[in-house]
Amino acid sequence: xxxxxxxxxxxxxxxxxxxxxxxxxxxxxxxxxxxxxxxxxxxxxxxxxxxxxxxxxxxxxxxxxxxxxxxxxxxxxxxxxxxxxxxxxxxxxxxxxxxxxxxxxxxxxxxxxxxxxxxxxxxxxxxxxxxxxxxxxxxxxxxxxxxxxxxxxxxxxxxxxxxxxxxxxxxxxxxxxxxxxxxxxxxxxxxxxxxxxxxxxxxxxxxxxxxxxxxxxxxxxxxxxxxxxxxxxxxxxxxxxxxxxxxxxxxxxxxxxxxxxxxxxxxxxxxxxxxxxxxxxxxxxxxxxxxxxxxxxxxxxxxxxxxxxxxxxxxxxxxxxxxxxxxxxxxxxxxxxxxxxxxxxxxxxxxxxxxxxxxxxxxxxxxxxxxxxxxxxxxxxxxxxxxxxxxxxxxxxxxxxxxxxxxxxxxxxxxxxxxxxxxxxxxxxxxxxxxxxxxxxxxxxxxxxxxxxxxxxxxxxxxxxxxxxxxxxxxxxxxxxxxxxxxxxxxxxxxxxxxxxxxxxxxxxxxxxxxxxxxxxxxxxxxxxxxxxxxxxxxxxxxxxxxxxxxxxxxxxxxxxxxxxxxxxxxxxxxxxxxxxxxxxxxxxxxxxxxxxxxxxxxxxxxxxxxxxxxxxxxxxxxxxxxxxxxxxxxxxxxxxxxxxxxxxxxxxxxxxxxxxxxxxxxxxxxxxxxxxxxxxxxxxxxxxxxxxxxxxxxxxxxxxxxxxxxxxxxxxxxxxxx
Amino acid sequence: xxxxxxxxxxxxxxxxxxxxxxxxxxxxxxxxxxxxxxxxxxxxxxxxxxxxxxxxxxxxxxxxxxxxxxxxxxxxxxxxxxxxxxxxxxxxxxxxxxxxxx
Numbered sequence: 123x124x125x126x127x128x129x130x131x132x133x134x135x136x137x138x139x140x141x142x143x144x145x146x147x148x149x150x151x152x153x154x155x156x157x158x159x160x161x162x163x164x165x166x167x168x169x170x171x172x173x174x175x176x177x178x179x180x181x182x183x184x185x186x187x188x189x190x191x192x193x194x195x196x197x198x199x200x201x202x203x204x205x206x207x208x209x210x211x212x213x214x215x216x217x218x219x220x221x222x223x224x225x226x227x228x229x230x231x232x233x234x235x236x237x238x239x240x241x242x243x244x245x246x247x248x249x250x251x252x253x254x255x256x257x258x259x260x261x262x263x264x265x266x267x268x269x270x271x272x273x274x275x276x277x278x279x280x281x282x283x284x285x286x287x288x289x290x291x292x293x294x295x296x297x298x299x300x301x302x303x304x305x306x307x308x309x310x311x312x313x314x315x316x317x318x319x320x321x322x323x324x325x326x327x328x329x330x331x332x333x334x335x336x337x338x339x340x341x342x343x344x345x346x347x348x349x350x351x352x353x354x355x356x357x358x359x360x361x362x363x364x365x366x367x368x369x370x371x372x373x374x375x376x377x378x379x380x381x382x383x384x385x386x387x388x389x390x391x392x393x394x395x396x397x398x399x400x401x402x403x404x405x406x407x408x409x410x411x412x413x414x415x416x417x418x419x420x421x422x423x424x425x426x427x428x429x430x431x432x433x434x435x436x437x438x439x440x441x442x443x444x445x446x447x448x449x450x451x452x453x454x455x456x457x458x459x460x461x462x463x464x465x466x467x468x469x470x471x472x473x474x475x476x477x478x479x480x481x482x483x484x485x486x487x488x489x490x491x492x493x494x495x496x497x498x499x500x501x502x503x504x505x506x507x508x509x510x511x512x513x514x515x516x517x518x519x520x521x522x523x524x525x526x527x528x529x530x531x532x533x534x535x536x537x538x539x540x541x542x543x544x545x546x547x548x549x550x551x552x553x554x555x556x557x558x559x560x561x562x563x564x565x566x567x568x569x570x571x572x573x574x575x576x577x578x579x580x581x582x583x584x585x586x587x588x589x590x591x592x593x594x595x596x597x598x599x600x601x602x603x604x605x606x607x608x609x610x611x612x613x614x615x616x617x618x619x620x621x622x623x624x625x626x627x628x629x630x631x632x633x634x635x636x637x638x639x640x641x642x643x644x645x646x647x648x649x650x651x652x653x654x655x656x657x658x659x660x661x662x663x664x665x666x667x668x669x670x671x672x673x674x675x676x677x678x679x680x681x682x683x684x685x686x687x688x689x690x691x692x693x694x695x696x697x698x699x700x701x702x703x704x705x706x707x708x709x710x711x712x713x714x715x716x717x718x719x720x721x722x723x724x725x726x727x728x729x730x731x732x733x734x735x736x737x738x739x740x741x742x743x744x745x746x747x748x749x750x751x752x753x754x755x756x757x758x759x760x761x762x763x764x765x766x767x768x769x770x771x772x773x774x775x776x777x778x779x780x781x782x783x784x785x786x787x788x789x790x791x792x793x794x795x796x797x798x799x800x801x802x803x804x805x806x807x808x809x810x811x812x813x814x815x816x817x818x819x820x821x822x823x824x825x826x827x828x829x830x831x832x833x834x835x836x837x838x839x840x841x842x843x844x845x
Numbered sequence: 846x847x848x849x850x851x852x853x854x855x856x857x858x859x860x861x862x863x864x865x866x867x868x869x870x871x872x873x874x875x876x877x878x879x880x881x882x883x884x885x886x887x888x889x890x891x892x893x894x895x896x897x898x899x900x901x902x903x904x905x906x907x908x909x910x911x912x913x914x915x916x917x918x919x920x921x922x923x924x925x926x927x928x929x930x931x932x933x934x935x936x937x938x939x940x941x942x943x944x945x946x947x
Binding site for chain 1: 864867868869876939940942943944945946
């Protein structure tokens with residue numbers, strides 16, 4: 123099998139698994155998860171094989187693995203679709219395959235496979251737990267298996283298909299298809315517990331918000347196709363003539379070049395998908411879904427897809443960029459990224475729900491990547507994408523494990539508390555050691571803890587690029603946001619794992635099964651080691667020990683190879699100071715937080731804290747600006763006025779007029795003329811028949827007499843009338 | 846040689862008897878027999894005209910044969926109908942077989 127064939131096959135197993143589970147195996151839970159995990163494993167093996175080949179392939183950037191087939195006949199020739207693995211997709215394939223497989227395995231434990239069925243569980247609601255009697259006859263509540271277990275695996279398999287399709291596509295159109303498949307799946311999975319009104323609302327919100335971005339992205343794709351006549355990545359991005367032409371032509375819109383306009387349109391798609399300001403509102407609400415979904419959406423797949431698409435289109439985004447200063451579209455991208463990074467970090471500080479903190483943290487980290495791309499830091503953005511995927515998947519799965527352990531405690535004690543609120547936790551370190559240590563690694567990586575963690579290297583690279591490119595505003599805002607990141611991460615770890623249990627449920631929390639802890643350990647491994655592949659050779663002391671493999675490999679994706687950064691001490695020191703400072707600050711404030719006490723920030727920050735906790739009222743503002751007007755528009759204007767008054771009115775008046783004409787015709791024409799004539803014919807026939815029927819006696823012989831008379835009459839007439 | 850008119854008178858008489866039988870008798874079998882009489886009158890007519898015409902032409906004889914054949918068929922069909930009517934209605938009287946009246 124050639125490597126190209128193998129690439130074609132990578133997205134196939136999850137898709138087949140989806141159909142298999144959906145059509146055949148959905149009654150059998152064990153079979154369904156075996157099919158899904160098996161498919162993920164097949165894709166994983168394929169991806170690893172491709173990754174290995176790609177790494178050992180000389181000059182992969184110049185001669186990537188690609189193959190294409192004729193797909194859609196267009197005016198002159200064919201629209202070709204195919205697969206492409208260049209360094210960027212190879213690296214993406216690597217982390218996607220790992221995280222997807224881990225998330226699939228984790229889901230088995232998360233949905234309580236092997237536990238009894240709950241008595242009151244019903245499809246569309248999270249399982250309530252089942253009562254079982256132990257050997258002494260005491261009743262215990264234990265977690266119960268998810269009622270729609272198979273459905274979940276079918277959906278995540280389809281989700282994985284979307285991501286693999288997106289990564290191996292060689293053109294924007296099939297990439298967009300994978301993108302939309304994921305959009306659909308995220309809608310289905312966020313609304314997985316569809317009987318919860320909040321989950322339904324969150325699913326609709328996520329779908330509608332990303333739709334805004336996707337429409338603009340589609341416009342960008344159409345614009346690009348009409349400008350260049352192709353959507354193939356290599357033909358557009360690896361072709362200086364096309365890029366120059368796009369950068370040179372004016373779009374006639376706000377003075378942007380064609381490349382700038384397309385770049386901004388595509389960027390709006392990323393804003394929606396990767397939850398950047400101002401379309402970030404859906405992501406925190408997406409926490410309504412089961413936790414593996416959060417990890418799928420926030421780490422491995424969907425939001426990474428947004429940034430991946432941007433990195434993929436990097437030459438287009440930076441077309442016309444001379445290397446210093448920023449083009450108009452790059453400034454917009456950088457601004458949005460930086461603003462999002464700061465803004466989401468601030469909100470994350472005040473959130474109490476363990477998953478919501480991570481959701482805002484995800485938004486902020488994606489803001490980092492977008493900002494890096496806006497500054498033209500291609501390798502740094504890709505690097506952070508990879509490391510972030512690992513540690514954020516780890517953190518989400520870890521938080522799911524925490525919630526799971528807490529739910530166990532809640533069921534045991536039958537206490538009525540929110541198992542996701544960090545202020546109800548505390549002291550879980552000893553109860554859940556695997557979860558604690560892996561979560562700690564993920565958290566340190568997220569906050570950029572010095573040297574050992576992956577997050578440090580990738581974040582440092584972004585900061586160094588910002589400093590080296592003399593984007594001082596960007597640099598300072600990102601440093602501030604990194605400080606906040608370290609602070610809220612330590613706040614989260616302290617509140618969750620350190621100190622004493624603040625509720626009895628937390629005291630009774632229990633470590634989760636191996637299907638959940640094993641993925642955590644694997645992801646923790648990558649959260650540390652993924653960073654070592656990209657250590658800058660100029661880094662003091664450590665630089666040069668390990669080759670800067672990531673940089674060398676990934677930069678070949680571009681035509682103009684970016685140079686490694688000269689390491690400057692200021693960003694490095696800033697990075698170390700904010701990370702350690704934030705972590706110790708968080709530890710100082712929260713490490714011994716007593717039960718029932720308010721958040722110390724609440725008292726010190728006052729009204730600003732209330733704003734933060736309410737996410738700066740973005741939901742309310744959008745409710746007022748967009749949701750309510752569109753409800754008003756659809757209900758009052760479209761429904762009541764246009765539909766009821768205008769269209770119905772027209773139809774009703776038409777009906778009344780028809781009715782009037784019909785009645786008129788009936789009384790004045792149909793009844794007297796047509797019916798009259800018909801009746802006349804009928805009646806006269808009847809009368810004639812009545813008068814004639816007396817001769818029908820039924821007596822054969824009378825008939826014969828009549829016939830005889832007639833014959834004689836005719837004969838006589840005939841004879842006498844002869845001349 | 847017996848003149849032709851005698852045959853014709855005989856034949857007319859036979860026909861009239863048959864006609865009377867058909868019109869006046871109530872029994873359907875008798876009516877059928879009367880019809881046979883009328884047919885035979887016709888055959889006598891045919892043979893007589895042949896005999897007093899051109900005897901070298903066979904058309905008169907052929908005609909007579911066809912009439913016999915028709916008569917035989919008619920008798921067979923008629924009797925069958927009568928039997929089936931009788932089985933159903935237990936009568937062979939024409940004035941009682943009056944389903945076709947208004």
